[in-house]
Amino acid sequence: MIRIKLDVMMAERKMSLNKLSELVDITPANLSIFKNEKGKAIRFTTLDALCEALECQPGDLMEYIVEED
Template identity: 85%
Template sequence: MIRIRLDVMMAERKMSLNELSEKVGITPANLSILKNEKGKAIRFSTLDALCKVLECQPGDLLEYIEEDAE
């Protein structure tokens, strides 16, 4: 499972969802979907914009968590 750590990065940068939305050019609703891990995919252009604004690497925003095999 891939976990999106957008909420962590926003907290570390002390940036609100609305502020990030304005700087990245993505609607607050779409950012909220990513932030709450409800999204199914992310465009590279979106990831690029988030990394630029948050001054981070893609690995800072994405985390792989192995799911237990059942």
Template identity: 60%
Template structure:
């Protein structure tokens, strides 16, 4: 898929465990893993906004386009 999710990069920069992020965002660790591992087909804007708020970043820090 040409959209790459860099949640793991932001987690490393913030030195935050996956479980902590999932709890603060309000999603299950399993759903966060699907997003983090690039298997998600969609993401709600409310989830993206919560991720940005907790990680103190912009949507462009979490998503990027890589053409095939």
């Protein structure tokens, strides 16, 4: 399973959802879907914009978790 850590990165940078959505040109609703792990995919252009705005690497935003049976 892929865990999304966008909320952690936003908190560390003291950035609101609305401010980040302005910086990456994504609606707050769509950004919230990603943040709350409800989305099924992310475009590389979106990932690139998030990394640029948050000054981070893709691995800072996502983490692979091994699911136990």
